[in-house]
Amino acid sequence: MFHALxxxxxxxxxxxxxxxxxxxxxxxxSTSGFQSRRVQFSDLLYQSxxxxxxxxxxxxxxxxxxxxxLGTRPGNTEIIQTQGDLSSTGNPLDFAIEGTGFFQILMPNxxxxxxxxxxxxxxxxxxxxxxxxxxxxxAITVPANATNITVGSDGTVSATLxxxxxxxxxxxxxxxxxxxxxxxxxxxxxxxxxxxxxGDPVVGTPGGADGLGTIQQGMLEQANVNIVDEFVNxxxxxxxxxxxxxxVKAADEMLQGLNQVAQ
Amino acid sequence: xxxxxYAASTALIARxxxxxxxxxxxxxxSTVGYRAQHNDFSSVxxxxxxxxxxxxxxxxxxxGIMSGTTLDETQGALQKTGNDxxxxxxxxxxxxxxxxxxxxxxxxxxFQVSSKGLLTTAAGDPVLGDKGTISMPPGxxxxxxxxxxxxxxxxxxxLKLVSFTAGTQLTSAGETYYSAPPNTExxxxxxxxxxxxxxxxxxNPVTSMVELITAQRSAEMMQRELTMYSSEMDKTATxxxxxxx
Numbered sequence: 299m300f301h302a303l304x305x306x307x308x309x310x311x312x313x314x315x316x317x318x319x320x321x322x323x324x325x326x327x328s329t330s331g332f333q334s335r336r337v338q339f340s341d342l343l344y345q346s347x348x349x350x351x352x353x354x355x356x357x358x359x360x361x362x363x364x365x366x367x368l369g370t371r372p373g374n375t376e377i378i379q380t381q382g383d384l385s386s387t388g389n390p391l392d393f394a395i396e397g398t399g400f401f402q403i404l405m406p407n408x409x410x411x412x413x414x415x416x417x418x419x420x421x422x423x424x425x426x427x428x429x430x431x432x433x434x435x436x437a438i439t440v441p442a443n444a445t446n447i448t449v450g451s452d453g454t455v456s457a458t459l460x461x462x463x464x465x466x467x468x469x470x471x472x473x474x475x476x477x478x479x480x481x482x483x484x485x486x487x488x489x490x491x492x493x494x495x496x497g498d499p500v501v502g503t504p505g506g507a508d509g510l511g512t513i514q515q516g517m518l519e520q521a522n523v524n525i526v527d528e529f530v531n532x533x534x535x536x537x538x539x540x541x542x543x544x545x546v547k548a549a550d551e552m553l554q555g556l557n558q559v560a561q
Numbered sequence: 562x563x564x565x566x567y568a569a570s571t572a573l574i575a576r577x578x579x580x581x582x583x584x585x586x587x588x589x590x591s592t593v594g595y596r597a598q599h600n601d602f603s604s605v606x607x608x609x610x611x612x613x614x615x616x617x618x619x620x621x622x623x624x625g626i627m628s629g630t631t632l633d634e635t636q637g638a639l640q641k642t643g644n645d646x647x648x649x650x651x652x653x654x655x656x657x658x659x660x661x662x663x664x665x666x667x668x669x670x671x672f673q674v675s676s677k678g679l680l681t682t683a684a685g686d687p688v689l690g691d692k693g694t695i696s697m698p699p700g701x702x703x704x705x706x707x708x709x710x711x712x713x714x715x716x717x718x719x720l721k722l723v724s725f726t727a728g729t730q731l732t733s734a735g736e737t738y739y740s741a742p743p744n745t746e747x748x749x750x751x752x753x754x755x756x757x758x759x760x761x762x763x764x765n766p767v768t769s770m771v772e773l774i775t776a777q778r779s780a781e782m783m784q785r786e787l788t789m790y791s792s793e794m795d796k797t798a799t800x801x802x803x804x805x806x
Contacts, residue, residue: 300577302584309588316591336642338671338683339592341585343735347578348629350730351742362601362629365733366578367585370592373683373736376671380643398701477674477697480644494676500699509701509713538590541766545584548777552577555784559791 301345301368302549308369309542312339315372316535323523331415331488332521333377334528340373376480377490382414382522384514390447391418391426394519397511399473399504400490402435403428410435411489412474412482412499414519430487438469451512452505473510474499566790568624573783575602575627579776582630586764587773593640594669594737595762597633600772602626632731632739637668637763639755645702646672646680649758654722654749657689658682658738664689665738666723666731666746668760680710680718684736690718706753722749 319337326332350363384394393416395401400412411432418426418434424442426434440447444457446465453471458464476482481495492499505512579600589595604623639649648670650656655666665686672688675681680688680695687694695710695718702712708720723746725731731739 301581302577305581305584305588309584309590312588312591337591339589339595340669340683340736341589341592341595341733344733346732350629350732360629362631363730363732364578364627364629365598366581366630367589367598367733367735369585370588374671376642376644376647378643379645475701477678477699477702478646480646481673495673497674497676497678497697497699534591537766538587541587541590541770542584544770545580545587545773548773549580549584552580552777552780552784555781556573559784559787 300549300553301366302545305367305369306542306545306549308342308371309545310539312337312370312372313535313539313542317532317539319375320528320532320535323528324525327521327523327525327528329415329488329521330417330518331382331413332523333379333382333414334521334523335375335377335484337375338373339370341370342368344368377482377484378522379479380522382519384517385520386516387518388516389417390449390516391420392416392516392518393418393449393471394514394517395473395504395511396514397473397504397509398479399475399510400479400499402472402474402499402501403432403489404435404437405432405489409491410499411485411491413488413490415488416513417518432489434471436469436472438471440468449513449515451514453503453513470503471513472501473504473513474501475510476500564622566787568622569783569786569790571624571626573780573787575625576776576780576783578627580773580780583769583773583776586769587766590762590764590766590769592669592737592762593671593759594637594667595764596668596739597762597764597769598630598733599633600627601629601631603628632733633763635763637760639758640761641758643757644671645704645757646674647757647759648672648704648720649755649760650722650749650752651755652749652752653724654752655724655739657721657723657746658686659689659694660686660738662734663740665734665740667736667738669737670754671759682736689721691721692718695720704754704756706755708754720754722752722754723747724749724752 316337323334344365344367346365348364354360403411405411421427424439426438446458448456455469456465457468477497482490483493582598586597658665671683674697678696698712698717710717725745729745
């Protein structure tokens with residue numbers, strides 16, 4: 299039977315996954331700190347009916363081998379690392395990272411998660427937590443009666459207490475970066491986990507020479523989804539799906555014609 | 562008997578093989594670093610014996626077969642990803658990858674860092690530099706156009722980019738890897754590395770569609786020819802002629 303039927307089917311399956319990913323990117327176009335993903339494909343094995351370079355006669359080799367590929371498969375979904383736009387919110391506990399770093403948060407299972415969504419609020423004890431209640435690491439506790447909180451671009455958090463004129467430092471926000479941030483594991487809620495592919499986190503103070511980036515207070519980073527790119531990719535996925543289904547139809551018609559020969 | 566019958570069926574087999582290649586190209590139209598394959602058709606003389614064939618013999622026994630597939634070496638479009646470890650090659654060179662099956666060559670520069678700190682492909686095979694595998698320093702990495710990887714000014718290694726001697730046939734191995742016969746690689750002189758970009762598949766959907774239609778219609782012609790032989794000639798010969806009135 300024709301490989302073409304299965305080869306085209308593999309192309310159609312791949313484009314379905316591509317479209318699923320595009321749908322997720324577009325659905326999160328308004329999620330602050332969201333980083334879009336891109337599906338990468340790789341080709342499957344080849345059937346070598348004539349190996350390239352094999353001997354045609356004792357003196358000569360064939361001009362080209364005859365290798366028939368068996369289709370495609372989705373290889374991985376890579377996280378796109380471009381900087382999202384920063385939008386001003388005016389909330390002193392909204393932080394955006396300008397650079398490649400991630401905030402570290404302590405999840406309920408005592409694992410450290412990484413996020414670029416910098417929308418924090420104090421919990422009942424005054425510790426800065428995410429919208430899900432996961433505490434920022436290292437922990438920053440803001441006094442309940444503080445009148446003014448400022449965060450420097452190097453992550454220094456200072457609070458002004460009533461009756462005092464000088465702000466006192468209450469902690470420093472640290473950021474983490476990875477050798478291969480594209481290999482992080484998304485677990486939803488804007489949280490990533492480190493994997494062997496991403497490498498171990500390198501933790502440091504913002505604004506330094508480590509390339510972690512700086513912290514911008516009162517700003518949030520918008521999703522780095524490029525709507526135009528996603529629409530272009532969506533059209534490409536759709537047309538590619540169509541061209542693969544056209545191959546299925548061609549293979550079907552050729553088989554049909556073959557069956558009619560024997561009548 | 563009826564050598565045209567075999568000529569048509571040979572050509573039909575060739576068209577179905579051509580369809581397989583076209584299907585693979587279209588299925589991989591979104592595969593980074595994929596090189597399109599082109600079908601080569603050629604003719605063979607079925608009675609290629611020592612004795613010279615008569616002109617008529619040659620004409621009716623010269624069958625069309627699909628003799629091979631060649632890789633399209635044109636540059637694919639470069640697509641910006643913004644990921645530091647994505648690299649595209651502009652020019653004819655290939656990255657060298659160390660696999661259990663020996664060195665492989667790829668143009669898919671979507672690399673990662675393994676848990677041991679080595680630069681690897683998405684499949685986890687180490688990418689080779691001028692001095693063997695490349696250990697990646699922590700933190701962000703910048704890659705110069707000649708393939709030198711550096712972090713904060715310290716050089717971590719230099720990617721090995723290779724071309725091949727003229728006439729070398731690469732063998733597709735899947736995973737966008739290609740293998741080459743030994744002693745054919747040479748240093749790539751015309752290639753530069755672009756960081757934060759990937760090379761798209763060089764499949765041209767338009768030519769693939771035209772090839773698809775051509776293969777399909779040409780298969781239909783062969784099918785029509787087979788039908789003519791079986792129903793209009795052989796049937797007449799075996800069923801109509803023997804009826805003696």
